[in-house]
Amino acid sequence: MGRVKVNSVSRTFKKEDGLSTGALDNVSLEIQDGEFLCFIGPSGCGKTTLLRIMAGLDSPTSGNLTLDGVAIKGTDPKRGMVFQEYSLFPWRTVIDNIAFGPQMQGIQKKDARRMAEKYLELVGLEQFKNSYPYELSGGMRQRVAIARALANEPKVLLMDEPFGALDAQTRNSLQNELLEIWEKKHVTILFVTHSVDEAVFLADRVVVMTSRPGKIKKIVKVGLPRPRDRTGAEANALRNSMLKLLAEERKG
Amino acid sequence: MKKKLTKSVEQKGLELISILFALTLWQLAADLIVKNKLLLPSFTDALASFLEVIENGVIFTDIWVSLIHFGIGLALALVIGIPIGIIMGWFKTANRILDPLIEIIRPIPPLAWIPFAIVWFGLTHKSAGFVVFLGAVFPIIINTFTGFRSVPRVYVEAARVLGCMRDRDLIRYVALPSALPSIVAGIRISMGIGWMCLVAAEMFGVSKNGLGHKIWWHYYLHQMDAVLVYMLILGLLGLLIDRSFRNYTDKRLLKWRSGEVI
Numbered sequence: 001m002g003r004v005k006v007n008s009v010s011r012t013f014k015k016e017d018g019l020s021t022g023a024l025d026n027v028s029l030e031i032q033d034g035e036f037l038c039f040i041g042p043s044g045c046g047k048t049t050l051l052r053i054m055a056g057l058d059s060p061t062s063g064n065l066t067l068d069g070v071a072i073k074g075t076d077p078k079r080g081m082v083f084q085e086y087s088l089f090p091w092r093t094v095i096d097n098i099a100f101g102p103q104m105q106g107i108q109k110k111d112a113r114r115m116a117e118k119y120l121e122l123v124g125l126e127q128f129k130n131s132y133p134y135e136l137s138g139g140m141r142q143r144v145a146i147a148r149a150l151a152n153e154p155k156v157l158l159m160d161e162p163f164g165a166l167d168a169q170t171r172n173s174l175q176n177e178l179l180e181i182w183e184k185k186h187v188t189i190l191f192v193t194h195s196v197d198e199a200v201f202l203a204d205r206v207v208v209m210t211s212r213p214g215k216i217k218k219i220v221k222v223g224l225p226r227p228r229d230r231t232g233a234e235a236n237a238l239r240n241s242m243l244k245l246l247a248e249e250r251k252g
Numbered sequence: 253m254k255k256k257l258t259k260s261v262e263q264k265g266l267e268l269i270s271i272l273f274a275l276t277l278w279q280l281a282a283d284l285i286v287k288n289k290l291l292l293p294s295f296t297d298a299l300a301s302f303l304e305v306i307e308n309g310v311i312f313t314d315i316w317v318s319l320i321h322f323g324i325g326l327a328l329a330l331v332i333g334i335p336i337g338i339i340m341g342w343f344k345t346a347n348r349i350l351d352p353l354i355e356i357i358r359p360i361p362p363l364a365w366i367p368f369a370i371v372w373f374g375l376t377h378k379s380a381g382f383v384v385f386l387g388a389v390f391p392i393i394i395n396t397f398t399g400f401r402s403v404p405r406v407y408v409e410a411a412r413v414l415g416c417m418r419d420r421d422l423i424r425y426v427a428l429p430s431a432l433p434s435i436v437a438g439i440r441i442s443m444g445i446g447w448m449c450l451v452a453a454e455m456f457g458v459s460k461n462g463l464g465h466k467i468w469w470h471y472y473l474h475q476m477d478a479v480l481v482y483m484l485i486l487g488l489l490g491l492l493i494d495r496s497f498r499n500y501t502d503k504r505l506l507k508w509r510s511g512e513v514i
């Protein structure tokens with residue numbers, strides 16, 4: 001199970017000059033088990049902040065969150081995260097990066113490695129088992145980061161613009177791979193992106209946010225059957241309506 | 253074998269010529285210009301003196317004793333300096349408590365401690381080791397501290413969401429490996445400073461043997477060729493220690509950094 005509830009979450013940051021920035025304003029949201037949810041919104045509207053709060057790396061100023069009815073407090077291996085920037089431990093080989101989570105759960109290094117191999121296979125990087133991160137391309141690094149997060153068998157996978165730094169081709173193939181993994185692993189995915197295309201291709205629902213302080217502007221259901229056609233007429237229509245919503249935010 | 257030799261001569265030709273040229277210049281300057289063994293022993297004088305100390309074995313005792321002094325000081329500096337640097341780098345309160353103390357002691361030149369070293373430890377290995385320790389410990393503390401302070405936040409957060417939550421584990425599995433390049437750099441600086449302190453401490457009579465002690469001893473006897481031999485040995489040994497340490501760390505500890513431009 002991976003049902004996430006966000007109840008009127010707000011977050012303000014105090015600045016040194018005494019003023020404060022509102023990053024999130026009264027966000028309420030309910031995410032179903034196994035759902036693929038995308039967040040989209042103007043830069044600085046609090047998407048990363050929301051994801052960090054769900055990961056337990058930050059706490060709301062007011063409001064609360066639950067996972068399967070249990071309050072979210074602090075980090076937990078049940079909630080995995082893939083970061084926007086490269087976050088692999090450069091001093092660990094690929095396999096040891098993936099084995100890190102299980103190892104921290106108290107599993108012996110040897111067994112943790114054996115478990116990790118399964119996930120290495122899942123992202124198709126068996127040949128790079130003993131490579132160090134510096135030997136990998138950006139796309140491969142994010143694949144390993146996904147495998148590393150999955151090795152803890154999380155119920156929720158939080159992803160903060162994980163493909164933002166990749167070229168279009170790599171990005172497309174990683175999107176396809178992610179969908180395959182999602183179907184195989186039955187995990188709830190909360191995915192932040194700044195690309196409308198990406199959101200329409202991946203999501204069951206897309207949460208469009210307002211500019212700062214971030215509120216939910218609209219939740220768009222993407223009812224398209226999978227596998228999806230990136231350039232179909234319905235996809236285009238959805239894309240246009242979302243772009244219009246975002247344009248309103250940029251003006252306002 | 254012969255091929256290999258000629259090949260390396262070809263490759264290192266310029267370097268070889270440079271050294272040979274300098275040696276010749278030295279020999280000529282000593283023999284024809286200075287003409288005073290006290291002021292400038294020639295290359296052949298130094299060579300003869302070198303063969304002598306090797307033959308009677310004194311040099312090996314001196315090297316051994318100096319390495320003991322150096323080893324004691326450096327080991328102590330590592331065992332004390334790294335934990336202090338870790339604690340200061342990771343816990344803000346510890347930093348506020350320890351930082352003023354360290355900043356008061358650190359500017360005292362290690363050699364100023366020699367009287368106390370002698371009063372406390374006598375003319376023993378410990379005494380010389382203590383002076384080396386004082387020279388070596390601060391770069392290790394500071395570099396460990398800096399390394400810990402500059403651990404990228406994303407590594408710590410990634411570890412935390414993966415279930416690594418206790419300070420002890422975060423230090424062991426994330427901060428320490430991430431800070432290792434900085435710590436290793438600190439150790440190299442420490443070894444350099446420790447080596448200098450070693451010579452000075454031995455010269456000032458903190459010890460009855462050792463390379464530094466022998467330099468002073470031969471100076472009193474006006475055997476400047478022997479002084480020169482000991483100087484060169486100190487230089488070579490220092491170089492050797494630094495090279496083997498760097499070799500070890502590059503191959504073993506910091507293999508994961510080979511992609512970076514340092």
Ligand SMILES: Nc1ncnc2c1ncn2[C@@H]1O[C@H](COP(=O)(O)OP(=O)(O)O)[C@@H](O)[C@H]1O
Pocket residue numbers: 013014021022023042043044045046047048049050212
């Ligand atoms: N640790 C922080 N301290 C102060 N302000 C922050 C911090 N993190 C985020 N903010 C502010 O909160 C707002 C939202 O940031 P963020 O969640 O990163 O936006 P997004 O990911 O949507 O681009 C921004 O104005 C940012 O400056």
Ligand SMILES: [Mg+2]
Pocket residue numbers: 047048049
């Ligand atoms: Mg962001």
